[in-house]
Amino acid sequence: MTLFWHRRDLRISDNAGLYYALKQGGPVQPVFIFDAAILGKLPSRADARVEFIQRNVAELDAAYRTHGSCLLTYYGDPVAIWKSLRDEFRPTAVFTNRDYEPYARTRDDAVREILEEQDIPLHDHKDHVIFESDEIQKKAGGPYTVYTPYMRTWRSTLDARLSTHDGKPVSFYLKPYPTESYAGRLRQVADPPPVVRLEDMGFEATDVPLPPPAAPLPVLEQYDRQRDYPATEGTTRWGVHLRHGTVSVREKARRALATNATLLNELIWRDFYSNILQSFxxxxxxxxxxxxxxxxxxxxxxxxxxxxxxxxxxxxxxxxxxxxxxxxxxxxxxxxxxxxxxxxxxxxxxxxxxxxxxxxxxxxxxxxxxxxxxxxxxxxxxxxxxxxxxxxxxxxxxxxxxxxxxxxxxxxxxxxxxxxxxxxxxxxxxxxxxxxxxxxxxxxxxxxxxx
Missing domain, CATH: 1.10.579.10 (DNA Cyclobutane Dipyrimidine Photolyase, subunit A, domain 3)
Incomplete structure (x- = not known):
C-alpha cells in the first residue's frame, strides 16, 4: 500500500508525485488534509478560499471515483493525522509534491520524522513550478537575484533538453506526466466515505463568486496588448488554479510558449519569486x-x-x-x-x-x-x-x-x-x-x- 498526499495539486492529470506513486506499483490511496493550523488563523469563518478548496477537493474525489477509488479527506493537525494513517494503513511509502513555503517545510519535516519511525519513506517531487532554485543557478554558483539574467537562463535551460508530446517536439521540462495510464493501480474502494464539508470544519459558504473551472481559456494571443487595462477581461485568471494545482503549470507553460511570449514571462516571474523564497x-x-x-x-x-x-x-x-x-x-x-x-x-x-x-x-x-x-x-x-x-x-x-x-x-x-x-x-x-x-x-x- 502506498499513500499519496495531495496539497497544492488538486488534480489527477499531469501530477508528478501521483505519477511516481502509481508507477512504482499499487495499490495507491490518495489523501487530502485540511490543515487546522492554517485554517485556524483565517480571520473569518466565511472564507471563499476554503470554499474554493473544498469544492475542488470534492471534484477531485469524484474524479477518483470514476476509477473505482476515492480521495480520503481529513481535518486537523497533519502530523497527528499522519500518525493515524501510518498506523492504520502501514504504507510502504508516502508520495507528495514539494511545497516551498517555510511553514510547509517545517510541517513536512515533522511528518517525515514520524514516518521514519516505522521506516516509511516520504518521497517528494517537483510539480508546482517548472524549475526549482537549484536548477537555475548563476555560472559561478548560487541563486539569481535579478530577473532578466534569471529569465535568460530559465529559457536556455528549457530549450536544452527536447522530448516529444503528441508527436511534436517539446521541452523535456514541459512534457506532461501520463498519470491516467496507471490509474488501474489506484486502491479500489467499494464504499467510499464522504468528503469533509465546510460545516465539518466550522466554515460557511460565502457570497463571493468562486472562479470558474480552469478549462475555458481566454484568447491568449491578445494577452500582451490587453493585460494592463483593468476594465477589459484581458488576463488569464490562471492564478487561483496554479496556486491550488487544479491545472498543471506545465500545460500552461506549453500554451504560453506556443501563443504569447509576454504570458510566458509572467510564468517565469512566478518561478523567479519561488526561487527567491526557496533561497532566501x-x-x-x-x-x-x-x-x-x-x-x-x-x-x-x-x-x-x-x-x-x-x-x-x-x-x-x-x-x-x-x-x-x-x-x-x-x-x-x-x-x-x-x-x-x-x-x-x-x-x-x-x-x-x-x-x-x-x-x-x-x-x-x-x-x-x-x-x-x-x-x-x-x-x-x-x-x-x-x-x-x-x-x-x-x-x-x-x-x-x-x-x-x-x-x-x-x-x-x-x-x-x-x-x-x-x-x-x-x-x-x-x-x-x-x-x-x-x-x-x-x-x-x-x-x-x-x-
Whole structure:
C-alpha cells in the first residue's frame, strides 16, 4: 500500500508525485488534509478560499471515483493525522509534491520524522513550478537575484533538453506526466466515505463568486496588448488554479510558449519569486534588503483602514480595493498601483498590505505576493528600488482613461458622495517618501546595514 498526499495539486492529470506513486506499483490511496493550523488563523469563518478548496477537493474525489477509488479527506493537525494513517494503513511509502513555503517545510519535516519511525519513506517531487532554485543557478554558483539574467537562463535551460508530446517536439521540462495510464493501480474502494464539508470544519459558504473551472481559456494571443487595462477581461485568471494545482503549470507553460511570449514571462516571474523564497526564506517576514527594515513607517491605522475599504479618494486605488473585497481578485496592474500608494504615499509598512492581500486574495501565494509587495516597497530583489513611485493620476489616464473600471467599482465617483481630494496627494506623498527612504537608507549605509 502506498499513500499519496495531495496539497497544492488538486488534480489527477499531469501530477508528478501521483505519477511516481502509481508507477512504482499499487495499490495507491490518495489523501487530502485540511490543515487546522492554517485554517485556524483565517480571520473569518466565511472564507471563499476554503470554499474554493473544498469544492475542488470534492471534484477531485469524484474524479477518483470514476476509477473505482476515492480521495480520503481529513481535518486537523497533519502530523497527528499522519500518525493515524501510518498506523492504520502501514504504507510502504508516502508520495507528495514539494511545497516551498517555510511553514510547509517545517510541517513536512515533522511528518517525515514520524514516518521514519516505522521506516516509511516520504518521497517528494517537483510539480508546482517548472524549475526549482537549484536548477537555475548563476555560472559561478548560487541563486539569481535579478530577473532578466534569471529569465535568460530559465529559457536556455528549457530549450536544452527536447522530448516529444503528441508527436511534436517539446521541452523535456514541459512534457506532461501520463498519470491516467496507471490509474488501474489506484486502491479500489467499494464504499467510499464522504468528503469533509465546510460545516465539518466550522466554515460557511460565502457570497463571493468562486472562479470558474480552469478549462475555458481566454484568447491568449491578445494577452500582451490587453493585460494592463483593468476594465477589459484581458488576463488569464490562471492564478487561483496554479496556486491550488487544479491545472498543471506545465500545460500552461506549453500554451504560453506556443501563443504569447509576454504570458510566458509572467510564468517565469512566478518561478523567479519561488526561487527567491526557496533561497532566501527570511523574505517571508523581513525585507530582502535589511536596510529597508530601518524605514520609519508612519503606519497610520485610520489611513490603513480607509485604504482597505477603498476610501482613499484615489479612484483607481479605491476601485482596486473594492474589487478585491467583493471578489477576492484584483487586476495585476491595479495591484501595483494600490501597493505603491500604501507603501510610498501613505508610508505604511509593506507587510501590512501583504497581510491584507493574504487574507483576501483567492490566488494568494506567499512567494508571488511577497515578491510583489517587496517590489512595490523597493525592499526586494529589484534593481530599481525606492525611487519608483507610481503617479496614480498618470496610471489612471493611461490604463483606465474613460474611468470604466473606476465607475464599475466606485459608483459614487464624480458625485458629492466621493472625496474631492485623496488622503495623500501625489506630489506631497512622493516628496515625503523620497526624503524618508533616503534618510533611512543613508543612515543604514553609515551603520553598515546591507542595502
Amino acid at each position: 526564506p527570511h523574505v517571508a517576514h523581513r525585507s530582502y534588503r535589511p536596510a529597508y527594515d530601518t524605514i520609519p513607517w508612519i503606519n497610520d491605522e485610520q489611513q490603513f483602514e480607509r485604504w482597505c475599504a477603498g476610501e482613499t479618494g484615489v479612484p483607481i486605488v479605491d476601485a482596486g480595493m473594492r474589487q478585491l473585497n467583493a471578489t477576492g481578485f484584483m487586476h495585476n496592474r491595479v495591484r501595483m498601483i494600490v501597493a505603491s500608494y500604501l507603501t510610498k504615499h501613505l508610508l505604511i509598512d509593506w507587510r501590512w498590505g501583504e497581510s491584507y492581500f493574504a487574507d483576501k486574495l483567492l490566488d494568494y501565494e506567499l512567494a508571488s505576493n511577497n515578491g510583489g509587495w517587496q517590489w512595490a516597497a523597493g525592499s526586494g530583489v529589484d534593481a530599481q528600488p525606492y525611487f519608483r513611485i507610481f503617479n496614480f493620476e498618470s496610471q489612471q489616464r493611461k490604463f483606465d482613461p474613460e474611468y470604466r473600471y473606476v465607475r464599475r467599482w466606485v459608483p459614487e465617483y464624480g458625485t458629492s458622495g466621493y472625496p474631492d481630494k485623496p488622503l495623500v496627494e501625489h506630489k506631497f506623498g512622493r516628496d515625503r517618501a523620497l526624503a524618508t527612504y533616503k534618510t533611512a537608507l543613508v543612515a543604514a549605509r553609515a551603520g553598515s546595514v546591507a542595502l
